[in-house]
Amino acid sequence: MGYYAPDNHLCDCGHCGQRLTGRQERYCSAACRQAAYRGSKQPKRLEFKPCPLCGEPFHVTSKRKKFCDYHDEAEDDCRAAQDDLDDAAWLAAEERRTALCVHCGQPAGWSGRGRPRRFCSNHCKQADYRKRRAQRAA
Template sequence: MGFYPAIDHEDRCIQCFSKIQHPQERYCSASCQQKAYRQRKFDELRKRAGIPATKLCRFCGAVFMVTSLKQDACSDVEDEDGETEASYECIEAREAYEDARDDALAAVAKARRNAVCAGPDCDKPAGWSGNGRPRKFCTNRCKTREMRARKAGA
């Protein structure tokens, strides 16, 4: 782990504060050293990106400590046991938001599945493969008829 001058000797790990076996070191183990390194790198990235150390939760409005660059809600924060520390109101608001988003996505998918052909005098379903946007015409024949009608009208 490296030798540090006597003035920098610590009796406790500067990451987890447990007792250190060898006083010439700063960390009790390689994992604590790695954790501290990652935290320093994260802090540097956060400062460079202009992200504050604390943010307001977009669901409940509470202030929380930022632990990742993309974190925007206090319900994303987990303690060492893997449990979230968010309030009940925040979790409820997040679930309501996710339910509304799922309903909107389902409505869009339903509209895509039920798309009607844009050809002249055609009410057949245009069809949708499940990827991307739905077809505009049910067949190439309808597409050609619509193009010819558009040119004749112009």
């Protein structure tokens, strides 16, 4: 009556490689079992992964890194593509900062998080709703 299936038994410890004795099926001790479990739960780190812009493999130093290193490994095309992405992000942020109210055209304001506001105040929001409702009724 074992915990593991009969075809899954090992002769040596699955973690440290020590010879198993007695009723031991896979690990020589609880410490080895726990160490193997902890090791299996840790994410596997990639040494290299392909850059989505140029397709060339680059060295991964953190899990948030997406593109080639700008100064070391990136080629001219990839550097230009990274610059274009940075410019697009800057333009999108600038559009959010300078968003205008749909109803009156005044600056709507932006808190710095999320989508830009469509209206500068609740008054404009309500007035725009009433205007659209009147247009649908007509």
